[in-house]
Amino acid sequence: MAKDRFKLKLKCPSCGLAGMADAEEEEGWAYLKGKTARRITHKPDGFKDVEDNKKPGGIDIVCTQCGESALS
Structure with missing residues (x-):
């Protein structure tokens, strides 16, 4: 089956890691x-x-330092 491939922009709201x-x-x-x-x-x-x-696709990406969601 074909896959839809895309990029996700990440930025931690606490420390700014992007x-x-x-x-x-x-x-x-x-x-x-x-x-x-x-x-x-x-x-x-x-x-x-x-x-x-609760997130689209059933997955979230979090900052390892802050534990905050980095998905915008």
Whole structure:
């Protein structure tokens, strides 16, 4: 199946650490049929991804120093 690949802008609201992450998710019919899981393929140092069902794709990226969500 085809993947939709895109960049996510990251910036910690507490310390200002910023960067770009690469992500992918199913596209087209697969996405519409409920396969909405997002996979982070690369993130800069200082960030980690955590499961969060309230965020799009079920994942959030947080600053490792502050613990704050860095997704804008």
